[in-house]
Amino acid sequence: MASTISAGRYVGQAVKRLEDPRLLSGHGRYVDDVQLPGMLHVAFVRSNVARGTIVSIDTSAALALPGVRAIYTGADLNPRVGMFWHTMMGPPPELGGQTPYAPLTPLAGGDVRFVGDPIVLIIAENRYIAEDAADLVEVEIDVQQAIVGWETAIDTDQRVHPGTTTNVGQEFPLPEGPEVDALFAGAPHVFTRRFSQCRATNVPMEPRGIIVHYDQYVGDLQIWAATQSVSEWKATSSRLTGVPEHRVKVVANDVGGGFGQKMMMTRDEAAVVMAAHLFGEAPIKWTEDRRESLMAANQGREEIIDVTFAVTDEGVLLGAKVFFWEDIGAYPASAGSTAGMAGAVFPGPYKFPVVLPGGSSVYTNTVGKAAYRGPWMMETVAREQMMDHIAYELGIDPIEIRRRNVIHADDLPYTTCTTMVYESVTPSETLEQALEMLDVAAFRTMQADARAEGRLLGLGVAIYIEPSAVAFGILSSDQAIMRMDNSGKVIVAMSTGNHGQSLETTIPQIVAEHLGCNIEDVLLVQGNTESSPTGPGTGGSRSAVVAGGAAMTAALKMKDKIVQIAAHMLEASPDDMEVTAGVVSVKGTPAKALPFAMIAPIAYQMPEMLPPGMEMGLEVTARFQPAGQYTWSNATHVCTVEIDPETGMTKILRYIVSEDCGRMVNPMVVEGQIAGGVVQGIGGVLFENMIYDEDGNPLATTFLDYLIPTAPEVPDIEVGHIVTLAPGQTGFKGMGEGGAIAAPPCLANAIHDALRHLGVHPTAFPLGPSQLLTMMNEAKQA
Amino acid sequence: MSDEVVVKLNVNGRDHKVLVEPRKLLSDVLREDLHLTGTHVGCEHGACGACTVMVDGAAVRACLLFAVQVDGSKVVTVEGVTPTDGTLNPFQQAMQDCHGLQCGFCTPGFVVSMTSYLDDNPNPTDDDLKIALSGNLCRCTGYRGIINAARTAAGLPVPANAADGSDH
CATH class of the missing domain: 3.30.365.10 (Aldehyde oxidase/xanthine dehydrogenase, molybdopterin binding domain)
Structure with a gap:
């Protein structure tokens, strides 16, 4: 286009x-490709229980193994930490800031808080020996019942972080709004739904990795790392070790993906920095293996969203209340919660007269939450599915209800009820372009013909406005x-x-x-x-x-x-x-x-x-400095699916994106970013599910259990472009995350459309074959 | 544990003799002992395909083999499937033309797998190609550019709606 x-x-x-x-x-030159003279290798001993008190750590057998050069526990490294916080998030309250970090230590202190929690760091001549030594370390843990699931975490009197008074990390109470309550009380229709996303994880194909050398004679701390931000890591490493920031050097050569996971330095990497600073003799390298990555690298998405919409008989939006529950695990990257952002952008492409947002993020004995491509996207997941649920309740076509509420060119500039200002966005134009690319009438005919044969076809739409380049x-x-x-x-x-x-x-x-x-x-x-x-x-x-x-x-x-x-x-x-x-x-x-x-x-x-x-x-x-605090881009996703009634398997027939990222630097790259994001979004609905058992054991620690999409499962992704320039001199709008933001609700809506005549109204991810079959069977029996 | 063995390998046409522990993975020997770091290790359990190399003509996962198992074999890595005159092979070139890579970490595995596959199967169908690609994981591209690159290298049509790269 x-x-x-x-x-x-x-x-x-x-x-x-x-x-x-x-x-x-x-x-290419990725961090694990770097080999330095005299370089030694790191392996971690990690907790195999989700919660418990460390009774004893015996490293004597490991230390006696030839080739082992040093072994450190939390008692060695944690007290040496100067400060552990991130420049992007600012300091914690006790240092004059406002960011409520989890109590971060590089290694576990007196207790363990999730399966994978790093307890001991081993330095050895090669990784084989380091892992042998890890097997020889004996850690005795007095196991306690894990706190798994956000509802458990709220109800229990036990604490994920001992000594704290609550398992709530951050809370944004739903604002008082008597006039909104009155509006809802008098509204023609009020609908409430609870949507949820299962836990997913970033899965950069290159896991985390870091090489650190503290040259005690020169006074320099040299770091090579798989990171999205060398500046952030330089400052964090300086604060951790006390090495002045201008004597810390960080290099990232090629980096094999991140999707948010490699933005902030995590505890494991901080432990390597602290160990290298203490050890001093030689560079040390830690390369995470995939099991560690799936077990201990920060993860995303585990969210519950409660929404209530007030609407007219015609489906015109009168107002919304939305509450975000986030399971942020034990040690989230940054502070974990994105509810503030999600609430602010919840109105998205629609003319909501009022939205009241609130949220609560909750610590559990699981891996901490990461920023994952569109970390606040639970708002689009909830809003776009809710539009379809309302449409079906009112007997209105989901496309038509969007047309009745979407922001048009002649509404601009438009200030949302949450005070976001749009100057150049095109939600209506992208909606129409995407629908034209599909040919809705032809699909509806095909859908009806197929249904007459007992086949299940569906159409999904999702619109969003992306707060790119947050400044x-x-x-x-x-x-x-x-x-x-x-x-x-x-x-x-x-x-x-x-x-x-x-x-x-x-x-x-x-x-x-x-x-x-x-x-x-x-x-x-x-x-x-x-x-x-x-x-x-x-x-x-x-x-x-x-x-x-x-x-x-x-x-x-x-x-x-x-x-x-x-x-x-x-x-x-x-x-x-x-x-x-x-x-x-x-x-x-x-x-x-x-x-x-x-x-x-x-x-x-x-x-x-x-x-x-x-x-x-x-x-x-x-x-x-960009012209505004947000540079808004937007897109509409449309997809069609066929669900096999025997297997519950969803096949995506067509996937269409119409987007507006302003003046495009390189349309090939724009389309590549869209396709990548869309497929991650598809994965989060159909395949990916990072599940824990009730004791906090992660059940998907290999690629045979944690399934990311492969080539045969993805459709040809068709992309249309609408170009309106961003305010300011460049005209560029950001768009890297959008594919992953809209794809999940778009696909969920298509599945909903395919199954709603059977009485199936999905609200929770994943929507894999077993979940769909279960819902179809339950609907049949009801 | 420390009883090292001599392993002889012909890698990318050059003979090598390395002294390694019997438990050392072929992927580690290639990367650490032979400094051929194009073979990437993405999962170490044979699922992601980033470490794919050819051993005696067959595409295999270097993370699932001990070097000692392939003693005496001919190994070709991503460095070895690349022409030596500064150009790219047809699949590599198609990958650049179709934007089949972003971060590039999984890329060597795709290059070796598809170079090997297309050598053995010069006339695949579209479905054949997707099945052939299914043994390699990519998290950046959504496979759009990779599938189009495979189609291009195999002489199959590419959907019109895709911005192709141009030279400058």
Whole structure:
């Protein structure tokens, strides 16, 4: 589908990725690929029970094993911690901040709080020996009944974190609203539902990994890590160890996915940092194996959402109350809860007169909650399913009820009842484009014909508005440090933490477009605290917006200086110059031209030839702050499914996305991000379920139990584009998370449509074959 | 435990002799002893396919084999399926053209699996390709670009609605 804004030479083009030849030929450089002289290897002893008091730890047999170099317990490492908090979230209350962190220690202290809790850290000559030693450590635990499930955690007088007074991590009480209560009391219809998402996990294909070397003679702490943000990890490591921040160096080369899991330094990684700082002798490496990753790396999504909607007879929304319950495990990344954000964006694409949101996040004896691609997306999961439930209650088509409530172009600018301001969003336009791509009438005919044969087809729709590039605190800005070297080539250093987002291509696209050079003459340098500026890294659908804005601003500044030098040399006015493919020329007089390769040496070596008063050199910096606290993008997802009545298996027939991410840097990359997010969303509905038994044992610790989608299960994903520019100078909107936000309710709605005539009205994920068969059988017996 | 054995391997056309413990995985020997770090370890239980290499012409999981088991064999890794003249092989090139990779971690496994598969099965159907791809896990791409790359390399049509990469 064509966009309405013409592409530039690079921006808007499906430029092939510059990083691909390296990655396709096996010459990427991920953290586990790094081998350092004298490097030693780490393995953890982890708790095999979810809750209990540590009675004793005997490491003597392990220490006696040849090749074992050091063994540390919580008693060794935890007291050495200076502070353990994250720049993005700010300090905890006891240090003057507001973020209610779980009581974080690198290793378990006197007790264990989930299966996988790290108790002992072993350093050995290789990983085989380290794991042998782990088997020889004897840990005696006085086992207590685990607190599993948010309702149990609320009801019990036992505490996940001993010594605390509650298992509630954060609470946002539902606001008092007597006028809302009156509105609900007088509304023609009030409907209430409880929706839930099962626990899912990020599953980057590269698990966590870190190498740390504390050179006690130099005083430097050097870290190589699989992280989305080297700046965040530098600051966290400094606070942990007390090594001054400017003596901490963090490098992330290629990073194999993260989806939020690699944003904040977790306890395991902090333990490696603390161990290396104490050990001092040699670099130590920890590479997580998949069992550890599925058992002990932070997870996402386990949420219950209670919603009540008041509507008219025609399905026009009058108001909503929504309450988010989150199971945040024992040690969530950051503070765990996203209810504040979810409540703020709950109105999404619809004209709600009022929404009252509240939430409660609850500690349990399970793995902590992670940010996972659209961490607040429970609002879209609940709202978009609720729209269908209401539509069926009122006998209105789910598409029609959306049309009656969706924000239109002539509503803009629109301020939601939760005070979010939309200036350029297109929920209505994307809805219509997606429906046109499907051909709804043709599908309804096919559906009716199929149903006559006993076949179960369904159609689902979901609309959302994505709060991309959230800008507060450290997230407010990004910087580009750009220099042109003597030969006219450009290096741009940024704080981004590329882990699959194609920034090695898209940032050079932006620079080459706005500087006016060839893309092969631009190199992005990132993931290295020695060369990259301070910033929040890559996450939260921010890099195109904020890093892209910085790259564009720096390129324009660089261009301005180059043009001034060239104009001075050519005795022309800067206003009469044009820049194309690395050559500055006088408009209409192509013979009067200077390539960058001739201008750059003048800037560095011939001050007498520069315009009077101009500073030598070609280095510029630009720090970019987006126009608003949110840069809103939006999309509509539509899918069709067929469910096998015998097996309960769902087959996705078509999957369509119409999206508006503003001015696209690279449509190929945009579509790649959408497809990846959609399939993660599909996984969360049909396949993925991180379940625990009542004793807190995780039951899906291999890829044979925790099922992520594979190639035969995914449909061809069709993408349409609507382009409206974001407010501000760049026009870019972020879109990295959206696919994963809308896909779950879209797919759930399609399943609902396929089964509702049987009396099946799903509200809880997963919706795998066994769940659907159970619901169909129960409906039949009812 | 420490009784090391000599293992002879021909890897990517070059003969190697390594002294390793019998329990050392082929994936670890390739990565640590031979410094061929393109073979990635994603699960160590044979499920994700990132470590796929060819042993005597067959695509296998290097994390499920001890190096000693393939003593005397010819091993080809992702580095070895890549042309030496700076170009990419047809499936690799299709992966770039169709945006078949994002973070790139699973990519070597897909490249070796599909290079091997297409060598053995030059005329697959669309369903054949998806089944052939089903032994490798990817978490970034949603398989859209990978499936289209496989179609392209196999000469099958690619759906019109996909932004293909262009050279600049």
